[in-house]
Amino acid sequence: MATLATVRHISRCAIKPLCFPNESIKHIYHLNPWDLSLLSTHYIQTGLLFSIPPSSINQEDKYCIPTIIDQLKESLSRTLVHFFPLTGRFITQKSNNPHSYSISVDCRDAPGVEFIHAVADLKIVDVLSPIDVPPIVHSFFALNGAVNHDGHTIGDGTSLGKTQLTELLDGIFLGCSFNHVIGDGTSFWHFINTWSEACRKEIKDKGISRPPILQRWFPIVDGPIVN
Template sequence: MVTVKCSYTVFPSQPTPKGPFWLSECDQIAPWTHVPTICVYKLKHSHNHNIDDFVERMRESLSKILVYYYPLAGRVRRIEGGRLELDCNEMGVTFLQAESPKSLDEYGNFEPNHTIAELLPKVDYSKPVEETPLLLAQLTRFSLGGLSLGLAVNHTIVDGSSLSHFVNSWAKLARGETLKEEEMPFLDRTILKTPNPVATPRFDHKSYEFKPLPLILGSSDNIAERKKDTSVALLPLTRDQVLKIKNKANEENTVSSSVRATRPYSRYEAIAAHIWRTGAKARKHDEHQPTVVRFVGDIRNKLKPSLPRKYFGNALLRTVTPICTSGEIISNPLCYAAQKIQEAIDKLTDEYMRSQLDFLASQEKVDWLRGSLHIVGGLNGLFYGNPNFSIVSWLSMPMYELDFGWGKPLYMGPGSLNEDGKTFIMPSPSGDGSVIVALRLQTTHMEAFQRFFYDDISIESSDIIKSNL
């Protein structure tokens, strides 16, 4: 049982701007929940005796970085129509110092399940949103050396890219370095503000990316699927396996008469297609079962003109594959599913994205768009599970550059996967082009999923599954 030794509220080290802070439509549709992330460090023996120095350095550098990222020190409040507004009031963030009686090795590969929950800061969702910190951090020392940094950051305020910029800047200050001008965050979210009056959307978004997802055939809701027992797995793919999946999809595309990609398939498109196809097999769907993959696209470089590189906030918009049947996904070559995923990505043109922003701005109430203010994974929140998937890419994030002064992390990944179908594709610690697929799936389907996942690329599954990160 992890023991929290000290709890601190950390404030910006200098006065920062006060008052209301406008949140974009991209922020409004993010679920009201804190995204948990964990970083694990295997320290040199001499470093393990300096925990108090580490804590002081972390608190001091966190206080300094909040001057630049001051929205994180504020609080969110509800306004008309269920929308949210940020109040920049310097109420601060939470920093916890904790100790674990377990060794680093006893946590295994840190897969995102109940085992590592004690290494993450707990968010009290019984409090009003106006009282809930937007950032919580927990530094935990293991019994035989090593540390973990667990983060919980409110998704209304940041996406993965923004979080990565923030934490890497925090780490740089903790190492005693200074931030360069080009490393400063761009905080003005009004760059995404739609014209007033709001333009009429050019596309039917309600019938596309905001349409309810397919249900299991014969079901009128997804409640039964939500209640089923689920399990988590970390599935590593070597660089050669990644290349094999990607090359397979692209080679099939050149000979297929029914599939024509607009460009070569990316790593994400090929691996996501492999996951989708594997899931349809493992879930033993009826061949007529409708299924989709829903995900988000980073719009920073897709908008014209593009957003500033250090834009701080959510810059994600939803997209979804066309509805396919599981029979189509399984019977066709891998390039078929890859092409459907590519089609969803390519749908996010400048015109389409601005139309989606207009659609969001035109909604009098937005709770239905974010799945209410309930925590994702409950019976009232968003559900991406059987027969569907939600597949998030962290492939472009500099996950293993996060050095607070005691070296780069041994592992970094999501702190939890909250429901069936939720999947992350992440770079592995080796940095050699290999990846890790983290996913939660209904327990009855997990064994078959892992078998198909590797057998379909002609790799002995038992050896891979037992491989050590």
């Protein structure tokens, strides 16, 4: 079954931050040598697989797919308020004297993070039962195979972070792609956990439990943009 099925994209849209609590975050984030060394590595990507209760086929049920998608989009928009660099785009500046290139993350217009809704005629067992990961699972990620430098040219600017919800016959797979230049694995899971908080409405009326650090420093050893 998994070898015959295909992933079909139903819709896609750009999710932007719900608001801009601090206009100073809408600027250019300069990359340091450690960040630049990651341009040739692949995007961080991880998927979350969930089963859906049988009652979700009822369109009035709170677990129906359209409701889940709307909730994910709305909570992602609130999460991006705190992880603003993910909404930016790469820019490369060239200098002739001296001859050099510099790459930065431009957040001044904040194109956002793309959210894709896809479907596949698969069941959860088709994903979990094989000893090796079925090749079709690669299609559950919008940026599978991309390297971080590709963030310059992918899509319409929403290239530093992409999310794809693939609707299965009895579940959903949420695949998240995160440009490694923006943050490391710890930063990635910080983002996922904060999104989970937002999805549970826990940050609607109060701040998040662990705000990320967005300030940039340039000591000998530096960390990611998002931490």
